Amino acid sequence: MQPSITYHGTFQEMRLFKTDDRPLAARMLADRYLATNLKAQHALDVARDAVRSNYAAAEDRALFAEQLIGIVSHDLRNPLAAIKMASQLLGCRDLPAKQAQILGHITQAAERAQRLVADLLDFTLRQVGRSIAVSLKPVDLHNLVGECLGELSLVFPGHTLTHICVGQGKFFADSDRFYQLIGNLVANAMAYGTAEGGVTVSSRFEDQVTIAVHNLGTPIPSELLDNLFEPMIRGSHDNAGLRSVGLGLFIVREIVRAHHGDVKVTSSIEGGTTFTATFPLLR
Incomplete structure (x- = not known):
């Protein structure tokens, strides 16, 4: 009588769990959002720096324009007015034809210079945002x-x-x-x-x-x-x-x-x- 042999198999139990990937996706989305915000903030900082720089440059131009107005209104207009007045006084005299012609050229040049100075003064005022003043x-x-x-x-x-x-x-x-x-x-x-x-x-x-x-x-x-x-x-x-x-x-x-x-x-x-x-x- 032969002995009976019983084979006992080995059983392994494996369990599978489905994990929820939503938190990971949320973190990735948050990271992208944060990166976008940082980029936008950097662009905003650059824009603000540019605005400050442009504003400072505009202030410098306005200051220069005001200084130019002072020069034009005093240092140029007054001498031109004196030249014009002197030529008018000389024009009242009985002068030889050649001298009268030369005096006419002086008067004409002074008049033209006065017009150019007046135009420059008004243009400068407009450049700094001031309108041309009128008294009606x-x-x-x-x-x-x-x-x-x-x-x-x-x-x-x-x-x-x-x-x-x-x-x-x-x-x-x-x-x-x-x-x-x-x-x-x-x-x-x-x-x-x-x-x-x-x-x-x-x-x-x-x-x-x-x-x-x-x-x-x-x-x-x-x-x-x-x-x-x-x-x-x-x-x-x-x-x-x-x-x-x-x-x-x-x-x-x-x-x-x-x-x-x-x-x-x-x-x-x-x-x-x-x-x-x-x-x-x-x-």
């Missing part, structure tokens, strides 16, 4: 324009200045600013127009108040018309002796706006060039 008072518009043209005829000898008056009405303006406005427009017309054609200035009371300055000559290039009243914009012309730094028309626009008006320009070979400033008519 009742004026006789036709008489004001006529007197201004009388002075300009001395500044531009050999050129014909014609004044056309239409209508009557009430008008409030800053006389000094209007002298500056008309002076800049006439100087521009002299620079771009022909001496033979002359310059015509009209002052009109119709459905609105209008001041127009017209000249014949080479038209303003069409590509410049839209930006002609911006600073440093100049047309091309051959009269180098009358060239300016390109602020005159910008100042004209600012003066017109200060009087609640608008200014436009038209220019063609056939019709010439006309700058027209319009202002509301008082009722």
Whole structure:
């Protein structure tokens, strides 16, 4: 009898557990969010530093502009006024023709320098955020324009200045600013127009108040018309002796706006060039 052999198998029990991966995903999302926030904060810090730097630079420019205003208003205007006064006094004497001609050149140069200084002063004020100041008072518009043209005829000898008056009405303006406005427009017309054609200035009371300055000559290039009243914009012309730094028309626009008006320009070979400033008519 053979012994019985019993085989006992070995059983291993293995249990599988499903873990929840949501906390891990949340941590990864939080890390990405934190990284994004840190990047945004860094960009914000850089932007703030740039703003501070630009603000400091703007303050430096404003300080420089104020210093320039002081120089222009005192150190340049006063000597020019003295030169102009001296030339006027000498002009009262009976001088030989050659001396009278030289004196005329001195007077013309002083007048032009005064206009350039005034334009520079106003441009500097606009650059630091200050508007052009005006003091509005009742004026006789036709008489004001006529007197201004009388002075300009001395500044531009050999050129014909014609004044056309239409209508009557009430008008409030800053006389000094209007002298500056008309002076800049006439100087521009002299620079771009022909001496033979002359310059015509009209002052009109119709459905609105209008001041127009017209000249014949080479038209303003069409590509410049839209930006002609911006600073440093100049047309091309051959009269180098009358060239300016390109602020005159910008100042004209600012003066017109200060009087609640608008200014436009038209220019063609056939019709010439006309700058027209319009202002509301008082009722």
